[in-house]
Amino acid sequence: DTGVSQDPRHKITKRGQNVTFRCDPISEHNRLYWYRQTLGQGPEFLTYFQNEAQLEKSRLLSDRFSAERPKGSFSTLEIQRTEQGDSAMYLCASSFTGADQPQHFGDGTRLSIL
């Protein structure tokens, strides 16, 4: 299967710890997006990359969050000093260049903060 892959699928951590998630996009896609989804809500945009350049950040992306895509392939999303409110599903999507190109999502990483 050559879809979007996310790792880990589940992460449980204590408040105050740092966590890092990985996303491997569809190989031909040069755009990569991160979204957050809480229970009963639709996904909310966090940030996106065009190749290795981070082009847009949502105001939801506080200074505790950082995303990278160093070689324009996989991406990592790190959350430092996790808080209860960070508990959510973190979704990655990828697409071809062009803002109206369909975004294809992975199955997400579910983060639970104890």
Next chain:
Amino acid sequence: GENVEQHPSTLSVQEGDSAVIKCTYSDSASNYFPWYKQELGKGPQLIIDIRSNVGEKKDQRIAVTLNKTAKHFSLHITETQPEDSAVYFCAAMNYGGSQGNLIFGKGTKLSVKP
């Protein structure tokens, strides 16, 4: 900014009946409208999308209609089957403005009873 309202929040139909989910958007500059299906524990799966230069699009049992004047778009599923049961999300984006920011509705939980 853009706001997307989705109705109903839950929908229950008998197998074989049709299901209709409606969304309204606030930003008249929005011009790309995808629909996603999300099953439990999985990421959103793109099922159909429409651009603002088209009023209707159909793919087998699924169709989407767009009314730009009224700023609303709808998903129609005919001959529903139990495997259509899932949460459906509409989304909107202005691909001439923000380059990555899909704005999602809050979702409709569709239950198809055999």
